[in-house]
Amino acid sequence: MAIDYDEVEVGTELPAQSFPVTRDTLVRYAGASGDFNPIHWNEKFALEVGLPDVIAHGMFTMAEAIRVVTDWVGDPAAVVEYGVRFTRPVPVPNDGVGAVVEVSAKVAKKLDDRRVQVDLLATTGGQKVLGMSRAVVRLG
Template structure:
């Protein structure tokens, strides 16, 4: 079973807000010259911001934050954020993979930006009774 795809915009303004909230002011998240000098395609989103957006999708699918029992990802690609009004978009989808002995639902999650997978081995376990409500 596939869950409905969720889409989340990410702009440079979002990166500034996240940096302020998290305290992560690494210049790869705001300085184009620095980001390209260290080999990145440009300014990139914070990995934990990307993970948080995927976590938001899981929470929305599960119906409540307390319905998410386990959530993990591996970062596989950076999320470049152009310096324009549109920024970029992270598209999150998931498939129900199985049900545990306890009756919980295991989700295999895919996060894509610009046609590229940005996370690997993304998984969540949620209370089945809350899924889709």
């Protein structure tokens, strides 16, 4: 069911979601993306270069965040623009639990041509990990 542009108001909150991230998740993402940078899987290397632990791929974090929007709108092709700034890494400890990325979003502006701007907030451990996270979505 498409979301009707005329029924959406500025301030509409999208359903928030939590995305678990484990070391296994990172290995699978590395295989799918071809990004085998050791900061994403080698704890010793990550610590040596000054990171707090192995960290999630920025593009993985970005992809998980936009799922809140695509799940809400029901059609990934409705997202016509999306951008973020990477503000803080997502450390993923090797403790069997990993990390959780929490994502919330709300309609920030109604634009022309049946489009809306959605602002997203992505955090882990109470710390913001994506800044200027915005999507433009074309609604029905």
